[in-house]
Amino acid sequence: MTQYFTLSSLKNNHIVLSGFYKSLSGLSLFVSMSLLLRYLDKENYGLWNLVFTMFQWVLLMDFGIQSALKTKIPHLILEGNTKLLQLYIKSTYKTSAYIALLLFLIFTFFVFTNHLGTIFNLNIYPENYLKKLFLLNFLFFCLNFIANIHKSLYVAFLKGKYAELSIFINQFGFMILLFFLHHFYKNISYSNKLIAITIINGGFCFIVNLFFTIRFFIIEKMNLFIKGDFPKKLFLESIKLGTKYMIIQLSMIFIFTIDSYIISYYFGPNHIAAYDFVTKYFQFPLMIIIAAFSPLWSMFTKNYLEKEQKKLLKQFKLFNRLFVVMVLCIVVAGFLYPYILKLWTRNSLTTSSSLIIWVALLTALRIFFSFYSNFLNGIGKLNYYMILLIIGLFFKIPLTLVLINLKFGINSVVLSSVIISIIWAILIPKYCYNILDKI
Secondary structure (H helix, E strand, C coil): CHHHHHHHHHHCCHHHHHHHHHHHHHHHHHHHHHHHHHHHCHHHHHHHHHHHHHHHHHHHCCCCHHHHHHHHHHHHHHHCCHHHHHHHHHHHHHHHHHHHHHHHHHHHHHHHCCCHHHHCCCCCCCHHHHHHHHHHHHHHHHHHHHHCHHHHHHHHCCCHHHHHHHHHHHHHHHHHHHHHHHHHCCCCCHHHHHHHHHHHHHHHHHHHHHHHHHHHHHHCCCCCCCCCCCCHHHHHHHHHHHHHHHHHHHHHHHHHHCHHHHHHHHHCHHHHHHHHHHHHHHHHHHHHHHHHHCCHHHHHHHHHHCCCHHHHHHHHHHHHHHHHHHHHHHHHHHHHHHHHHHHHHCCCCCCCHHHHHHHHHHHHHHHHHHHHHHHHHHHCCCHHHHHHHHHHHHHHHHHHHHHHHCCCCCHHHHHHHHHHHHHHHHHHHHHHHHHHHCC
């Protein structure tokens, strides 16, 4: 009887399962990266990484309305207003569709009025090919921009494990399809290889997102086509909150993804692969832990609304104890990296010890402040947090350039993020504890 209870509890624990699914996603990602590097070579892998990273930004150009779902929906559920809840979800999809269309038109204009090879230091590729590759990727990202909403819905309904399950299926499926390409279409040109990867990545992702979207509306008995409009006042409140989330998300992704562009511009795209592999390696524990944090967003909202100070404080203390264990795991991972890299890339890449150390430290700092920032996201107290991120955003590039001039090499991009993250890791938790004291 005890065993049944334990297994049943584990099965329904969205925090544990979110982390578990993310770990599987991470393993699939590592295998995919190795396949990509062997399939493309370092230079073409660098191009793919630039394109893929750039369009990750598209998912954040929604004025934060998808993030606002995770905070607003628990409010509506507690109020028991099912119709208003459905109208809110409907308005989110409608607004996202308009934004996706507008972004696609703007980007298409940008592509045809600019020389991409010059902008991204990619003059070794034909300009017409770059335009085709960028536009095709952007089309898929716009489609998934809308289809991706289901992830926020699952988290908002305190069922975050399904959001991570969809990510795992997408990553695992991409790995299998990439394996298929690697074995049956090995001798096609590199230009066609990049187009093929774009199609299987974007197309399969859209299919998975569509399936989980339909599943959500069936399981939760929600009607996306309900008649009526979400009240304008509440919609504007949601946009206001969402805009803050968007500023926060854009600041974060800019600070932590601009590195590839800086490396490409100052050191060349052939240096991206070594940097990308070490950062992806340490993103594995980061992804797992942040995925486990994801269900806490709406839980923090619920506990804060119910003024559960002791419960929140208990969660903070538990995380602080677990963080010590996480740091030890990151240290071990750092020592193992050179050996794993040899197996991972078959000795085709090398990484300096200093870069490994800086990325490991940055990973630990990001885990620490991400927990507390998740609390601020959940309760909607964003102004102070947002100001800190904006300040970091403005200092990122100048600080990196100073470090490059001081001959820190590609370590400069990581070291600048470490300096900024140390400040966040001190100030953000302090602000969170001040909020708890006032409950």
